Amino acid sequence: MTTDRLMALDLLVSVLTAAAWVGAGVAAAARRPRAAAALFAVALVASLARVWSVLALAGAGWWFVQEKITVALPLLVAAGAAATALAGPRLLRAVRRADAASRDAVRAPAVAVPLLGAGYAAAAGIVQTFLIGYPADPGTALLLLAVAAGAVLGTWRAMSRQVPGLRTATAATAVAAVLGVTLAFVPGAETTAEGSAPGGTAAMAATGSASHDHSASGGSASVMGGATRPVTDLRGPAAPPPGGAVRRFELTARTATVTLSSGRKVSAWTFNGQVPGPPLTAVQGDLVEVRLRNGDIASGVTLHWHGYDVPSGEDGVPGLTQEAVPPGGEFVYRFVAAQVGTYWYHTHEVSDLGVRMGLYGTLVVTPKGTAASGLDLTLPVHTLGGATVTGDRDQPLVRQAAPGTPVRLRLINTDNTPHRFTLAGTPYRLVAVDGTDLNGPGTLGRVGLRLAAGGRYDLAFTMPSDPVLLRIDDRTDSVRLTPASTGDGSAGATAAADPGAVPAAGGQTADWPELDLTRYGAPAPTPYTSRSRFDRDFTLVLDRGFALTNGRPMYAHTVNGAAFPDIPTEVVREGDLVRLTVVNRGRDTHPWHLHGHRVLVLSRDGRSVTGSPLWLDTFDVQPGQVWEVAFRAANPGLWMNHCHNLSHADLGMMLHLAYEGVTTPFHGAHSG
Numbered sequence: 001m002t003t004d005r006l007m008a009l010d011l012l013v014s015v016l017t018a019a020a021w022v023g024a025g026v027a028a029a030a031r032r033p034r035a036a037a038a039l040f041a042v043a044l045v046a047s048l049a050r051v052w053s054v055l056a057l058a059g060a061g062w063w064f065v066q067e068k069i070t071v072a073l074p075l076l077v078a079a080g081a082a083a084t085a086l087a088g089p090r091l092l093r094a095v096r097r098a099d100a101a102s103r104d105a106v107r108a109p110a111v112a113v114p115l116l117g118a119g120y121a122a123a124a125g126i127v128q129t130f131l132i133g134y135p136a137d138p139g140t141a142l143l144l145l146a147v148a149a150g151a152v153l154g155t156w157r158a159m160s161r162q163v164p165g166l167r168t169a170t171a172a173t174a175v176a177a178v179l180g181v182t183l184a185f186v187p188g189a190e191t192t193a194e195g196s197a198p199g200g201t202a203a204m205a206a207t208g209s210a211s212h213d214h215s216a217s218g219g220s221a222s223v224m225g226g227a228t229r230p231v232t233d234l235r236g237p238a239a240p241p242p243g244g245a246v247r248r249f250e251l252t253a254r255t256a257t258v259t260l261s262s263g264r265k266v267s268a269w270t271f272n273g274q275v276p277g278p279p280l281t282a283v284q285g286d287l288v289e290v291r292l293r294n295g296d297i298a299s300g301v302t303l304h305w306h307g308y309d310v311p312s313g314e315d316g317v318p319g320l321t322q323e324a325v326p327p328g329g330e331f332v333y334r335f336v337a338a339q340v341g342t343y344w345y346h347t348h349e350v351s352d353l354g355v356r357m358g359l360y361g362t363l364v365v366t367p368k369g370t371a372a373s374g375l376d377l378t379l380p381v382h383t384l385g386g387a388t389v390t391g392d393r394d395q396p397l398v399r400q401a402a403p404g405t406p407v408r409l410r411l412i413n414t415d416n417t418p419h420r421f422t423l424a425g426t427p428y429r430l431v432a433v434d435g436t437d438l439n440g441p442g443t444l445g446r447v448g449l450r451l452a453a454g455g456r457y458d459l460a461f462t463m464p465s466d467p468v469l470l471r472i473d474d475r476t477d478s479v480r481l482t483p484a485s486t487g488d489g490s491a492g493a494t495a496a497a498d499p500g501a502v503p504a505a506g507g508q509t510a511d512w513p514e515l516d517l518t519r520y521g522a523p524a525p526t527p528y529t530s531r532s533r534f535d536r537d538f539t540l541v542l543d544r545g546f547a548l549t550n551g552r553p554m555y556a557h558t559v560n561g562a563a564f565p566d567i568p569t570e571v572v573r574e575g576d577l578v579r580l581t582v583v584n585r586g587r588d589t590h591p592w593h594l595h596g597h598r599v600l601v602l603s604r605d606g607r608s609v610t611g612s613p614l615w616l617d618t619f620d621v622q623p624g625q626v627w628e629v630a631f632r633a634a635n636p637g638l639w640m641n642h643c644h645n646l647s648h649a650d651l652g653m654m655l656h657l658a659y660e661g662v663t664t665p666f667h668g669a670h671s672g
């Protein structure tokens, strides 16, 4: 069974357990000995099943059961055992006798209260998992215990005038609650080995304290004591390398009403009045120079080069590498187009809203010395005003191509959630992922391609003599290619006039299985593997829980139990080999994105990659999954490491990765 299914099963069993104990208590209080005894039996069986489900889940990793084994199970087992010892014999006696006196006997607090108490204990475990999450700490455990004990005392008092030792018990419960709240929520009350200084102060983290290192299994951030340099010094060159050209672009962010291909008008945030923004293209070795101006985006704007390993000062993270560009302001980005492939750019200021409203565009870098041939389509997919748009079209893009034409489709997911793509009508290959070519990609057909939020897939095929259809999420036709009827064999392509005249290829695609990227393509040597010695080892456990997000209490998306900016900064030294283990305990998918570095996937759910090496900048950590990735710290700076479901990032799921010695002159507490 998958970890995701086990988590769901464990939840089901835990709810059943709590309901059965509470039901038994209520039935006892209502003088229904038979019903109480039956529910008591169900509660016993469910409690045993809960022990089993937690132990089974433990097989997936300690992260998935930490709070269950340290708090929830001990609480359930203790309360269940007490209820069985106290209420069990009386319940059985009442069922055997079945008279009025025994019915009254089960109403006694000595029967009902322990049964209800076991129910409260079982419910406390569920509350803990959902409201607090990973990891359980003494403070929250004490608080839960106090709440459950308080509920028992309250119930007892409601059922009986005389509760022995009520005052003492109430006082003890209150003390436990106060102590629990203090330990759990007052900063500094609990000293941890990891330290608790906020990651937002990246300058401090990078220059000084080893306590910021949040490594789960060692890796000390000792301080070199050497010179520091501000991130603002880590900029791109003013001139291209020999042989390169300068590619100048001007992007002005402003609000505008854009008209989709169907004629529908959407009010949007745009670059140069269009969504997506102008496509940026360059040849490898060029210097890309982009002058960003802010027309009227009140919250400010920046440009982040998603997947492109630019110098840190060009990375466009407000409050960390620059200040957001206010209305009327401008900022010039410069970087060498060193990486070939399919990328995109977007604002990183108020990025959840900004990107959703349209502040994004594509960046494609082609190899030097290769003439463009065939049909090369860059296809950013976005949800704009409720419609799924491919480029600026909310209707299928229809193109003609002569049979034999080489075709490349560059799929870019600029949304917050994954999209599933299917290509019907031709065999094809998935030749590049996140801009990096795969090794030995085989021929594909009748498969679904799940593309993470922020991720890119390049598909390649030779135009057949039949139509080809690209579909999104098995329902939206995105691109239709039809064989040119008067094909002259050249590599040209022209727009067809009437979309309705094009027959759809493929038919149903919803039942096509999903391609497992970790099994696709041919293996090749990689600079490091799972067996390498890592200089730093960081574990990020993703969950939900109540936490302070930018000073406000929120039901946050958490990393190791904290939310931005309270997640400790990961500190690395230039040259370090770094392993990142990302664990998803929650119910949401988290497309994990590290700025400034491509990561090599080592394993997923403990299984190594057996296909082509996978170099990604965004990897989709689905519920229950454990991803192990690695990278060489070779791009000094201050970097965001965050969930690219930008609404999750907004709710706390982001942190910084800082190179020792790099400082920021900015406030550091925001990152868009």
Ligand SMILES: [Cu+2]
Residues within 6 Å of the ligand: 557, 588, 589, 590, 591, 643, 644, 645, 648, 649, 653
């Ligand atoms: Cu997320």
